[in-house]
Amino acid sequence: MRDLFIVGAGGFGREAIWTVERINAFAGQKQWNIIGYADDDPKWRKGDNFEGYPILGNVDTASKDNPGASVFVAIGNNAKRADMYRRLRGHDFPVLIDPKAQISPTTDYRHGTYIAAGAVVQVGAELGKFVLVGANAVVSHDAVIGDFVNIGPGSVVASGVKVGPAVSFYANSATMPWITIGEGASVTCGAAVKADVPAGATV
Secondary structure (H helix, E strand, O other): OEEEEEEOOOHHHHHHHHHHHHHHHHHOOOOEEEEEEEOOOOOOOOOOEEOOEEEOOOHHHHHHHOOOOEEEEOOOOHHHHHHHHHHOEOEEOOOEEOOOOEEOOOOEOOOOOEEOOOOEEOOOOEEOOOOEEOOOOEEOOOOEEOOOOEEOOOOEEOOOOEEOOOOEEOOOOEEOOOOEEOOOOEEOOOOEEOOOEOOOOEO
């Protein structure tokens, strides 16, 4: 069993805790010991309680006080998640996969990634580091997802799509197969993407 703290005392942080609790329950024994939250918001003071778990202080304090702990960054904003990765170098960043997600054994994924309940990641897909795959989202076969991408709930990344770093797919968006989404692009709620998207564009 390993100590783990969550960066982000908010909605996603609560979801991450719930996922870790489900992982522990599914395994039949504790895989992770959740020691609390870290958050830079000045409204939180070290020692406060957030839904049953302590606030460990701001991110730098929690890191200094718990040097051997693993860290999960529960921040949806891609740029802020990347910043936390840089600030917390030296910690281990686990992959959290909900027991109700379906992941092909030929999927490749990297540290810091989160795959929520009901998500499906199909054969040959590649996920970079710190990728978020929301509830009931689908990453189809042979899709390649860059680092720090957020795939919102119910979204579908079709077969063979290449997604650059720091792309945001909002809820219930979808793509055609074999297209390219450029770095930093945003795909809004319900959008159907039928052609390549330039870097930084919003569709």
